[in-house]
């Protein structure tokens with residue numbers, strides 16, 4: 630029997646180097662660019678990829694399973710992906726990274742880090758400026774999957790009050806109260822910090838809209854670490870310009886890289902980071918892929934299967 634082919638699609642060769650199949654029962658191919666992937670697509674049974682070019686799905690007639698090297702699967706679930714292909718994601722590894730990102734940037738706000746650094750540049754001793762505490766502040770987490778709950782635990786350890794919003798509104802141990810997405814405004818009204826974590830699906834596109842932003846306090850900060858398009862960026866821009874929000878920490882954008890002329894770059898109440906809050910690393914993703922690969926070869930059910938209808 631011919632060995633199945635795994636196509637590893639990533640610029641970092643470590644992803645392919647860390648693939649381990651029981652008794653070498655697969656052929657591993659690697660592609661770093663669309664043109665490298667194109668001639669390999671037709672012979673691919675398993676795709677292990679980040680942002681695989683969707684126009685190549687049509688050429689991948691043998692494709693059975695796509696393991697995404699990340700948390701979000703919006704790019705993978707393109708209409709061109711044949712219905713029979715199973716998509717799996719990589720949960721569990723991003724929560725700890727993103728908890729540090731969120732707590733770190735919330736502390737950047739309350740510890741007035743920008744102000745002290747600026748004063749240092751000017752050799753000014755600004756002892757009239759005092760930091761604030763995270764303890765007692767309310768963090769609203771919109772999206773309570775494994776990442777949201779990891780962030781909630783870190784925030785609670787610092788004494789923050791954690792509220793949640795999710796599709797189902799189901800209570801979770803990590804949040805004092807959880808609302809359904811339909812009651813987003815009720816939750817946001819209470820927030821000092823809001824973290825957006827929902828996956829991008831047809832239901833969540835533009836969910837954080839002008840009305841949701843208007844519900845927030847003018848002293849509150851918005852952190853988007855999900856996908857740019859979950860937030861109505863034009864409405865956010867208006868709210869930030871009018872200072873109806875204190876500020877935003879943005880790691881994701883509807884268009885990435887954020888174009889140089891984009892008005893977000895100029896706002897002093899916006900922090901821009903380049904989609905790094907939950908980085909994928911070959912070492913952290915490989916065990917998830919290798920475990921699933923052993924299952925796939927043994928004909929056992931895969932773990933972390935995406936509900937393609939729900940979109941996450």
Ligand code: GLV
Pocket residue numbers: 698699700701702907909
């Ligand atoms: C990054 O955005 C990811 O989805 O893992």
